Amino acid sequence: MPKTQEFVVQTAGEIWTTDVVLAPKAMAEVDAAAIASGIPGYDLMERAGQAVAATALRSFPEANRYIVLCGPGNNGGDGYVAARELAACGASAELYHVEELDRLSGDARTAFERCHLPANPLPTYQMQPGDVIIDAIFGAGLSRDLPPELAERINAITAAGLPVLAVDLPSGIDGATGEMRGAAFTASKTVTFMAQKPGHLLLPGRDHCGSVEIVDIGIPRRMVEAARGALKRNHPGLWQADLPRANLADHKYRRGHVSVFSGPFNGTGACRLSAAAAARSGAGIVAVAARRSAVAALVPHLTSIMLHSVDNELDLAHYLDDPRHQTFVLGPGFGDFAQARSFALAIGHAQRTLVLDADGITAFKGKVDELRDAFADVTPRLVLTPHEGEFHRLFPEIAAENAKGKVEKTRDAAGLLGAIVVYKGADTVIAAPDGSAAINDNAPPWLATAGSGDVLAGMIAGLIAQRVPPFAASCAAVYLHGEAAKLAGSPMTAEDLLEAITAAMASITQD
Ligand SMILES: NC(=O)C1=CN([C@@H]2O[C@H](COP(=O)(O)OP(=O)(O)OC[C@H]3O[C@@H](n4cnc5c(N)ncnc54)[C@H](O)[C@@H]3O)[C@@H](O)[C@H]2O)[C@@H](O)CC1
Numbered sequence: 001m002p003k004t005q006e007f008v009v010q011t012a013g014e015i016w017t018t019d020v021v022l023a024p025k026a027m028a029e030v031d032a033a034a035i036a037s038g039i040p041g042y043d044l045m046e047r048a049g050q051a052v053a054a055t056a057l058r059s060f061p062e063a064n065r066y067i068v069l070c071g072p073g074n075n076g077g078d079g080y081v082a083a084r085e086l087a088a089c090g091a092s093a094e095l096y097h098v099e100e101l102d103r104l105s106g107d108a109r110t111a112f113e114r115c116h117l118p119a120n121p122l123p124t125y126q127m128q129p130g131d132v133i134i135d136a137i138f139g140a141g142l143s144r145d146l147p148p149e150l151a152e153r154i155n156a157i158t159a160a161g162l163p164v165l166a167v168d169l170p171s172g173i174d175g176a177t178g179e180m181r182g183a184a185f186t187a188s189k190t191v192t193f194m195a196q197k198p199g200h201l202l203l204p205g206r207d208h209c210g211s212v213e214i215v216d217i218g219i220p221r222r223m224v225e226a227a228r229g230a231l232k233r234n235h236p237g238l239w240q241a242d243l244p245r246a247n248l249a250d251h252k253y254r255r256g257h258v259s260v261f262s263g264p265f266n267g268t269g270a271c272r273l274s275a276a277a278a279a280r281s282g283a284g285i286v287a288v289a290a291r292r293s294a295v296a297a298l299v300p301h302l303t304s305i306m307l308h309s310v311d312n313e314l315d316l317a318h319y320l321d322d323p324r325h326q327t328f329v330l331g332p333g334f335g336d337f338a339q340a341r342s343f344a345l346a347i348g349h350a351q352r353t354l355v356l357d358a359d360g361i362t363a364f365k366g367k368v369d370e371l372r373d374a375f376a377d378v379t380p381r382l383v384l385t386p387h388e389g390e391f392h393r394l395f396p397e398i399a400a401e402n403a404k405g406k407v408e409k410t411r412d413a414a415g416l417l418g419a420i421v422v423y424k425g426a427d428t429v430i431a432a433p434d435g436s437a438a439i440n441d442n443a444p445p446w447l448a449t450a451g452s453g454d455v456l457a458g459m460i461a462g463l464i465a466q467r468v469p470p471f472a473a474s475c476a477a478v479y480l481h482g483e484a485a486k487l488a489g490s491p492m493t494a495e496d497l498l499e500a501i502t503a504a505m506a507s508i509t510q511d
């Protein structure tokens, strides 16, 4: 006997914050589990539709008409409920359907039948200034590209600049990957239910969502939590407790040592950015390890950062004899691919931890196995920070899997390499070999400036040197990098970004 009363929580419309990210399939399983526990599916739809109507009234009070576009599934069902509620509030609500109405079934049919408003085929809709579009065409159930005539219609509405409120997801955005399926609405606001989907956070989806409200429609939160996989939205709650705390008993070595390899004489800027970022992230000692030919170029530029001459594999072996030299950055401006490989492999075989960036990544094109074997360990000791081009270079097969989104691709790469992979971009994804993954969404667009990746590599190493576990260190560094860029403002140089790290860290540790 279902215990309906026990489970139905009257929280329709409550907006809440959660870091849970559920793929559409997992969300459908949560919906199904809630229904199986005794919560009528139609009640969920009612609360979803009511929340959409409430947001429409609150966010677009100036609307002349709410134009509710309904698809053939449950997303359309939410639209019928929203239209009914809007009309009941005295607003002008007009309904348009994209498929034959006789295709409606289940809860969506019930919602349509209880709506009692006329519904017309979408092609009959005439746009007018003052219209606000409520997009309830497709949500989590989008499974293929939009039909061309619907794509055209969506593009025409976008071109007219009418405001769009999306139900669950802007139609045309794949909730699992954030990819666009032929065309997609660009919403000013999206109302989603119980948890964000990857498509709200990954690009281009995130750009199409506007601001996202997560509404509690009465599925017990413990069910949502239970479905929480290893994917999260990156935020301080994930790693704040792992950040180092200042301790009077510390001395500089206890606060961690980072070594950054320099490039050649005419390429020392990138390593200096990484080194300064490691120091600003709190590492106790930072050193630049440079080929003899580059030392003269570095001397005038380094003060608190130390300088060592490491010319070849033998020098590196001596350098690795010192047990304090535990954490390394290799790649920014490095240049010599053969030496990048031999140095990285030596660091791996010496059981040290490495952040491999830029040229260090490219150097292992076609040689991923060597890298994996050198760092094979129970806990990852390697962090890779590829941008899109570097990811394609190192993992061409994974990159070519078009059905997979950025989260799955990053996870696959992390699993293949046994490393933390930080797949950079405006929607950086961080993944670990155990499947843990986080999507970062706080990076402002002006972070795309020369040298900002070098700063990130240094920040990751700086935190790892202070004993922050590599996955947490990578998530924290990516987030703090975004916060620092926001504090630095636009336009920003990588030097400005460096300056802002201290304030970004302070803002987190004071929370
Ligand atoms: N109990 C539940 O499952 C709840 C679901 N809710 C809503 O239901 C939505 C998911 O409902 P559905 O699973 O029915 O999925 P949708 O309503 O998103 O779409 C499914 C329908 O669209 C068709 N379709 C998919 N891609 C298409 C394409 N490119 N071109 C043409 N037709 C296409 C499918 O064949 C199917 O008929 C959520 O996004 C949410 O809005 C909410 O009502 C809350 C409760």
Ligand SMILES: Nc1ncnc2c1ncn2[C@@H]1O[C@H](COP(=O)(O)OP(=O)(O)O)[C@@H](O)[C@H]1O
Pocket: 358, 387, 424, 425, 426, 427, 428, 443, 444, 445, 446, 447, 448, 449, 450, 451, 452, 453, 454, 455, 456, 481
């Ligand atoms: N459009 C964007 N919006 C926000 N952040 C971005 C964007 N494009 C790139 N980034 C971030 O900027 C940094 C650039 O790194 P990278 O490509 O390695 O540059 P560089 O080699 O010049 O240092 C990464 O942290 C990346 O995530």
Ligand SMILES: [K+]
Pocket: 075, 135, 136, 137, 138, 139, 166, 167, 168, 169, 170, 171
């Ligand atoms: K939608």
